[in-house]
Amino acid sequence: MGRMTDAVKHLLIINVLIFIATQLYQEQMLTWFSLWYPENPNFEWWQVVTHMFMHGGLFHIIFNMYALWAFGTPLEQMWGRNKFLFFYFSAGLGAALLHTGVNYFVFQDGLQALVDQGVDKNQIMEIIAGGQYSTAWNDMIGTDKVDSFLSAYNTPAVGASGAIYGILVAFAFAFSEAELMLIFLPIPIKAKYFVPLLIAGDLIFGFTGTATGIAHFAHIGGAIAGFIMMWYWKKNQFNKNRWN
Template sequence: MYIEESYYFWRLASDIMINHEFEVLQLDENKEEIWLERRDKNTSYVVRLSHQSFDWANQIKQDQRLLEQNVNRVKKVLASRKLVIHNVYIAQYPPVDDWEEVSKTRNLNQNKNITLHTFYLDHMGRAEEMKKLYHTLSLPEPDFQQPSEMEMEQMIGYLQQSIKNNHERKRKERQEIFAFGKPILTYLLIAINLIMFTIIEWNGGSTDTYTLVEYGAKYNPAIIDGEWWRIVSSMFLHIGFLHITLNMLALYVLGSVVERMYGSIRFLPIYFIGGIVGGLASFAFTPNVAAGASGAIYGLFGALLFFGVVYRKLFFQTIGMNVIIILVLNIGFSIVMPQVDNGAHLGGLLGGFLASSMVHLPRNKAWGRQLGSLALIAVVAAGLGYYGLNHSDNHYDAAIQAQVGSGYLQNDEFDKAIDIANRALPRTEENNDLLYFVRGNGYYGQKEYEKAKADYQKAISLNANRFEAYINLSIIYRDVEQNQSEALKLAKKAQSIDPGNEKAKEIIQSLGESG
């Protein structure tokens, strides 16, 4: 009778898998045990077929304890909210003692989201139990003919091979999902970023704010003036060696995966839309001078999450948990670390997800969703741009504007430094002494000494410890107004604030006194 049980084992497995589109989770030919699964919305229906005999009910209980351990592992892979297990034993005889208690439907580990149904297909009750199984699965009852023992033996090999072929075909289909394209653009983008980093390092340094602004970093006042191209150009600039290293490593890892999944033609809009939406979010909510591919890289995270929406089970069986853990850690790190552009990161994540929905995955079409995603991208981008333009006061942080202005001063572009200060002063409340000092230096460079003098005095009135303003004011009194006593007084004041300042000592000595 072993042949008969083995035949029904493989016959059931073949019917459920091939005719009703269940997929193989686990297969052990030697033990004749197979786990099959089909998902419907948030519920996974799992059929575990096991060809084994039990003499006592306790043996079934022991097997079900092992089953519970396996179910916990399976649930993590499937990531379904509900799990319905159909545990099917195929044997010649039932246990000799009372085993009906262990066959009752119950929740595993008192978890209402995991239900266990048990079916025992022995020689006498096979037809009735099979009918119950298919009814519970909401499947039409099969019409299995009763072949001869010789025909059963011949059929077993055929059924095994059909299951293997079906499983292998689906395995190859899954592999093809991850190998649609080659990461050509990923490598090209890495090369462009590295070239730009080298150019900037050679021409002023990637940590120099003035150099970054000149080469196209995101600088909000310039964007307000119409330089929207900075949203794109800033994606290819990086601030310091650590920044470029981390971003290029992330681009290499994520870009390779996403470009293989989506192909190069789809990868390009995902990357750039993620970066652009991230840049617009940074413009809308962050006043800092910003640069980097972070928004686009978070857009690649968005593409992986969209893949998880389309291929939820495959996502969690492969890369899902790693992607989620890395993403959560990165967002958490961004929140607790200062100077991290969270607007760019979260905007890039949203932009990448919507862009992925717009282009969709290869061999998938959903024109309504795709057009809706395109419209939503346009609405989000326009909304961020509109918000940024109409909340321009948020773009003028005094310390940042003073830093940019100082860069122009170092390059003798005095009019630009003065313009930056003029635009920022009406819109800022804190650290305005920095802006007055920068503007004073601009006027000094243009030899408008009275205006410079007034700005230095204003800077001092706002911050009595602004010793640089005392020094520059001292120089004006000494060299322009020839007021040696006032110049000496101001130089000594600067020295009292910063005793080691060489410039203050030099001025004091030039006025005939010992520093």
């Protein structure tokens, strides 16, 4: 693999520094830099980028930074810094877009269900903007739908995972025969099978609504963005000098 490349090193350093700052000033950092639902009062436009540098815990950042180093280094060596950074942030934005889009669907579905039960829309928005909700809503539309509705509005997204999934897809394209291992399945698996297996897990958990505390659709969004870019670049055979 060779030495750690410059962009990977700088991304890793920034992520670690922001993680330390988050431990020191957790409430402020999470409020300002996590990705909130657009109608939440905490939402700011810069969060579509800053959430990529936020992490929810030690294992979260360790996993993401290890993957950034292990899979990002050979890609930057192959592409160069500028193309790698373009790919990384584009995958992260793709993750934010799909995650927000799914949250929008979930939120609007719950909101419309309450409106159909005769609850005033403005009253609902005022209540949830104040960090509260009515227990009567559970009887109206069901606890599961209320929980999903409130989670979409109140739970911010953090982490580089969406960008990392784009990196994983690119690695599977570029080094399809490389053998990798899962912690819970300690046998070598070729990258062209390993990465789709991870994505399949996110699809299953995402569509079944299993509560894992992980933004599965952000992972899928990053993977889709990574796939589109790799397919386009392969088809058009971009000149490396274009990224210098």
